[in-house]
Amino acid sequence: MGPLTMGAPYQSAWMREDQRIFRDSVRRFVENEFVPRQARWQRQNGPDPEAWPAAGRAGLLLPDIPAEYGGGGGDFTHQAVVREELLGAGVQFGCGVxxxxxxxxxxxxxxxxxxxxLPAMARGDLVGAIxxxxxxxxxxxxxxxxxxxxVGDEYVINGSKAFVTNGRHAGLVCVAVKTDTAAPGSRGMxxxxxxxxxxxxxxxxxxxxxxxxxxxDTCPLxxxxxxxxxxxxxxxxEGHGFAQMLAQLPYERLGIAVDAVATAERAVAITTHYVLERMAxxxxxxxxxxxxxELAECRTEAMIGRVFLDYCIGRFLAGRLDDVTAAMAKLWLTDCQCRVVDKCLQLHGGYGYMTEYPIARMWADSRVQRIYAGSNEIMKEIIGWSL
Structure with missing residues (x-):
């Protein structure tokens, strides 16, 4: 769906001609291949296995991984385009993870x-999970x-993991473990x-x-x-796992921020269409x-979110997105998403509570955004520690 275009148009500074061409390609694929299958994916708690190689052929997987490893050779903006088009069409697909x-x-x-x-992941032959x-x-x-x-040339892993996205389809799982159980806290990970x-x-x-x-697709392992x-x-x-995870969190949280803004923008768009047609x-x-x-407030919040998101994307592209700013993005934008979607659901009245309406599914889907990748309470702690 991309940024809101009602009134004075706003254009993200990172959008260039190659992103626009890529967006058109992704949108056509999503509308033709994924949207018609959403009802079945909802019933079976996950996408069809063949969706992964199809997405790989269409270039949706690893668009920001270097071409020498099978990726699209782009940057985070190409990943953002994929996530925006999926959310803009109401499609759930674990390519972010x-x-x-x-x-x-x-x-x-x-x-x-x-x-x-990496080449197998780019093709969709190998699905990744964390x-x-x-x-x-x-x-x-x-x-x-x-x-x-x-033990010799092997590691013997014991334990269980919860809430694993792509868990059922994953052929490659990145597992966080303790290799030194005597080490306190984050040491020995x-x-x-x-x-x-x-x-x-x-x-x-x-x-x-x-x-x-x-x-x-979400399951325990x-x-x-x-x-x-x-x-x-x-x-x-051994012993560097926690530092590795911390270093990658800005990327993960920025992706969640993209999802949040795309969802808020979609909520405003579909609700505006609804209230223009619904009579009372x-x-x-x-x-x-x-x-x-109410819609004026929602549209304003979504626009503020878009501008803040674009600021964060610019910092990320320049290699300057710090942990605190990433935490701010995750905190404020997911809170904003939930506020906007809730107000838009209210404007749908009783129909907003019916799962056949997109706004109802968006409302239920949005709630987890404030929990995973570090709860929003943890984001406040990170920001607070920097004061």
Whole structure:
């Protein structure tokens, strides 16, 4: 859908001709291939397996990974375009998490690891997932209990992971583990990559029954004496896992911020269309002052969000998006998303509570934005520590 264009047009500074061409291509693919399948994806709690290679052929996967590793050779703006077009069409697809895994490999993987895994991920032959959260450790990743013990040329992994996006389809899982259980806090943590096909002791749990995001594959994962090659350790040394995760969080949180703004903009657009057509007391809802005032606030918040997001994208492209600013983006923009969607649902009246209406699904889907990738309370802590 892209930025709001009602009234005076606003153009993101990062939009260039190649992004516009790419956006047109992504939009056509999403509308033709993904939108018609959303109802089935919702019923089955995730996309069809063949959606991944189809997305790979269309260039939706890893658009910001270098071409030498099979990616699109673009930058974060190309990833933003993909996320905006998916959210703008109301499509749930785990390519954001897939891309985060790829950036862990790009940042910390050996040359052999990158050349082995990234091209397959770009094609959609290999789906990526991140296994970090646990039943007793969510935003506080220092509290993870999953262990990896070095035995010869292998690591033996034991533990369980919760809320894993792409868990059922994942052929490549980046697992946060403790390699030194005696080390306090974040020390002794590492990231180990597991190829899941035929992996003994690796088990997927049943799809989770979530409030929203029904079209996105989410499940727990279990590791019972799972053996993976020691060479699958990211970064080549134990003990750096927590620092690696912290370094990648601005990228992850910026992606969530993109989703938040795209959702708020879509909510305003579909609600504006609704109130122009819906009649009450003999006139269109838009003719009531309260309707106009509520939508005026929503549109203003969405525009402020867009400008702040573009500022953050500019800083990221320049290599200057710091942890605090990324936390601000995640905090404010996801809160903004939920405020806007809730107001827009109210303007739909009783129909807003019906899941056949997009605004109802958006309302349910939006709530998790304030929880994952570090809850918004943690974002306040990060910002507060910088004062």
């Amino acid at each position: 897939h891309g985060i895994v790829a950036h862990y490999l790009l940042a910390y993987g050996s040359e052999a690891q990158k050349r082995h895994w 296994a970090m959260s646990e039943p007793a450790a969510g935003s506080d990743l220092q509290g993870i209990a999953t262990t990896a013990r070095r 590492a990231l180990i990559v597991a190829e899941t096909t035929g992996l003994t002791g690796y088990r997927r749990g049943r799809p989770l029954e979530k409030i929203g995001m029904h079209g996105q 279990y590791f019972d004496d799972v053996r993976v090659p020691a060479a699958n350790l990211l970064g080549g040394e 007391f003999g006139k269109a809802l838009i003719e009531f002052q309260n309707t106009r005032f």
